[in-house]
Amino acid sequence: MLERAMVLLDLFTPQHPRQTITELALGSELPVPTVFRICRELTRLGALERGDDGRFQIGLRVWEIGSRAPRAHGLRSVAMPFMEDLHEITGQNVQLVVRDHLEAVYLERLSSHDAVGLVGRAGGRLPLHASSGGLVLLAHAPQGVFDDVVAAGLRALTPFTITEEPALRSQLAEIRRTEIVIARQYLNLGTLAIASPIRRSRDVVAALSVVVPLDTGSATLVPALQAASRAISRGIS
Known part of the structure; x- marks a missing residue:
């Protein structure tokens, strides 16, 4: 039943x-x-x-x-002030993402009426390999998760989605090295998505991302995003 x-x-x-x-x-x-x-x-x-x-x-x-789920509630309450600051800076989309098996789940999204349009919504799910937050989570997931994602098929959501295993491996290695991902039109055409990990102790438990128009420069967004991610990590540790 x-x-x-x-x-x-x-x-x-x-x-x-x-x-x-x-x-x-x-x-x-x-x-x-x-x-x-x-x-x-x-x-x-x-x-x-x-x-x-x-x-x-x-x-x-x-x-x-659903709002009582400990993994979502505590994380969201700590993250919200920093997400609001990022939203104030960008005027675009700011997202808090966690992994559930082979999918990225959006716990929260802050947006505005003139922000660039996106696939998905708060509470929605997307493939790990196709979204900036999902890629961060996949980069820090167990090897078995990567194997299952590849076995399930790397579906293209746009012509720019990573759909080949070697390219995905390379992207994930770079994320682990730099603690950041910059995804150009992987999930939504006309968008630039940047994400960084949120940690509890050493474990990556979530990702914080911003999604802006494709022609937006990333030089100022990356430091602001990483600073917010570190602050959230300290708040939940």
């Missing part, structure tokens, strides 16, 4: 935030009566909400529970 419920919850995406029983059944490959029973129970518990048109959407109860 729990596994099937998680399968259904995972079907709600930014592209499909509201779905019918039939759509959920097709997406999950579960029988319609089974989907109906699970959705009815999830609605009773507040994990789903049902509109007047019969479509379901994620309920506030899911957000309430």
Whole structure:
């Protein structure tokens, strides 16, 4: 029951935030009566909400529970003041990212109405190899994670995404050496993304990134980003 419920919850995406029983059944490959029973129970518990048109959407109860996750809550509360400072400096996108298995999860994003447009959102997931924060996390992940990422396929999100294993190995080695990554249009066309690691003791537990228009100079952004990352690292150690 729990596994099937998680399968259904995972079907709600930014592209499909509201779905019918039939759509959920097709997406999950579960029988319609089974989907109906699970959705009815999830609605009773507040994990789903049902509109007047019969479509379901994620309920506030899911957000309430997720906000209590220790890995997210403590890190976010320490990081927010420094993220706000970076956002004030850049006027663009500032992101806090952690790794969950083979994906980068965006715990928080600060943006503005005139910031460069991005794929993904706070709470969203992206492949590790295609995003600046994901690359930092992959660079410091166990070897088995790298092997699994490669085995899963290095999908191109733009013509500039790294899709070859030797190039990815080289990029990750450079990240470990310099403690920074500068990614030009790997994930979003017209963007420059810069990320650096956040550490708890010696372990990299998150990444901090800024995403700006492609023609923005990185000379002033790199020191500011690294200083913020170090400050967050001290705050969570």
